[in-house]
Amino acid sequence: MFAVYASKPNLDDPLAAVVVGERPEPKVTEGWVRVKVSHASLNRHDLFTLRGITAHDEPISYPMILGNDGAGVLDDGTEIVIYPVMGSSDWRGDETLDPDWHIFSERVQGTFADFVAVPRRNAIPRPAGISALDASVMGTAWLTAYRALFTKSNLGPGETLLVQGASGGMSTALIQLGRAAGYEVWATSRTAEGRELAEKLGAHRTFGSNEQLPRKVEAIVDSVGPASWPHSMASIGRGGTIVITGGTTGLEASLPLLPMLAEQITVCGSIMGTMQDMQNMLGFIVAAQIKPEIGQVVPMDCAREALRAMWEGRTHGKTVFTR
Numbered sequence: 141m142f143a144v145y146a147s148k149p150n151l152d153d154p155l156a157a158v159v160v161g162e163r164p165e166p167k168v169t170e171g172w173v174r175v176k177v178s179h180a181s182l183n184r185h186d187l188f189t190l191r192g193i194t195a196h197d198e199p200i201s202y203p204m205i206l207g208n209d210g211a212g213v214l215d216d217g218t219e220i221v222i223y224p225v226m227g228s229s230d231w232r233g234d235e236t237l238d239p240d241w242h243i244f245s246e247r248v249q250g251t252f253a254d255f256v257a258v259p260r261r262n263a264i265p266r267p268a269g270i271s272a273l274d275a276s277v278m279g280t281a282w283l284t285a286y287r288a289l290f291t292k293s294n295l296g297p298g299e300t301l302l303v304q305g306a307s308g309g310m311s312t313a314l315i316q317l318g319r320a321a322g323y324e325v326w327a328t329s330r331t332a333e334g335r336e337l338a339e340k341l342g343a344h345r346t347f348g349s350n351e352q353l354p355r356k357v358e359a360i361v362d363s364v365g366p367a368s369w370p371h372s373m374a375s376i377g378r379g380g381t382i383v384i385t386g387g388t389t390g391l392e393a394s395l396p397l398l399p400m401l402a403e404q405i406t407v408c409g410s411i412m413g414t415m416q417d418m419q420n421m422l423g424f425i426v427a428a429q430i431k432p433e434i435g436q437v438v439p440m441d442c443a444r445e446a447l448r449a450m451w452e453g454r455t456h457g458k459t460v461f462t463r
């Protein structure tokens with residue numbers, strides 16, 4: 141079948157590891173189902189897979205088909221959206237706390253292909269009111285944004301959320317979700333285009349990256365990493381919460397302990413979301429009539445150029461591949 145995959149990891153030149161070609165169809169074992177992929181969305185995680193970077197202890201086994209997220213049709217005709225978090229079959233409770241949790245393109249083949257095999261519970265019937273295109277972006281960046289905002293940020297109604305970065309998949313999700321939920325939404329961006337996009341999506345105020353804010357805020361979601369970390373620490377108010385959801389500019393930063401204890405700041409990490417988060421988010425998207433910001437829709441054959449755009453920081457919102 142057609143697939144976009146990593147032949148072997150290449151840390152410094154991930155685009156050299158991309159192959160647009162043919163891979164065997166997935167074997168569908170007991171308890172799993174086959175999805176004919178119609179739409180699959182790009183994530184920064186795809187660059188990690190190409191580079192050989194994983195959050196888990198065991199290395200990725202190559203060749204590995206890329207893609208964490210997608211929507212499509214089961215063999216029985218059911219239209220579905222994929223919940224990306226998998227784990228041990230006997231785990232109960234928060235899926236992201238399962239020591240065995242993983243997502244597509246880590247231990248099992250990903251969604252950038254004609255077909256992907258998924259555990260039956262991960263194939264969620266697509267709700268009426270959300271298209272396959274929009275549903276295909278819900279799995280990773282949007283799910284993470286949803287949980288960071290509604291489970292981790294401790295934000296109360298009308299309080300202020302600062303989103304570090306404006307143009308990306310997760311940032312645009314945070315802005316759209318935060319605005320729909322009634323928060324005061326502020327965002328930073330490196331570019332005028334990023335700020336413009338944030339305002340178009342509902343941000344009340346925007347700032348240049350690392351620009352001093354007019355006042356401190358109650359919660360910050362930071363996926364940028366070291367480039368924004370000192371600004372996040374300087375911008376969080378007394379008793380506020382910083383949720384770390386990524387490290388686009390790196391994964392090391394220093395933690396100033398005195399303001400943390402004196403100002404009683406909570407710093408927490410957040411990764412992906414539960415099945416319940418995913419179901420709740422789909423319901424919220426439909427009820428609030430949110431149209432996720434999708435910057436580009438291209439045939440999957442064009443994956444290499446889209447991966448290059450993400451590597452060079454030229455994407456905005458989500459990129460979706462169609463099949």
Ligand SMILES: NC(=O)c1ccc[n+]([C@@H]2O[C@H](COP(=O)([O-])OP(=O)(O)OC[C@H]3O[C@@H](n4cnc5c(N)ncnc54)[C@H](OP(=O)(O)O)[C@@H]3O)[C@@H](O)[C@H]2O)c1
Nearest residue numbers: 305306307308309310329330334363385386387388411412
């Ligand atoms: N915790 C999780 O479960 C989870 C899930 C999904 C993603 N992530 C992580 O979250 C991060 C963001 O993911 P994404 O899908 O939103 O990525 P993306 O679409 O590529 O967006 C990158 C974001 O970073 C900002 N940025 C600031 N400085 C940057 C720089 N020097 N280079 C590139 N971008 C810069 C951009 O904002 P401006 O261009 O407006 O400045 C943009 O909002 C990644 O590190 C990803 O791995 C984590």
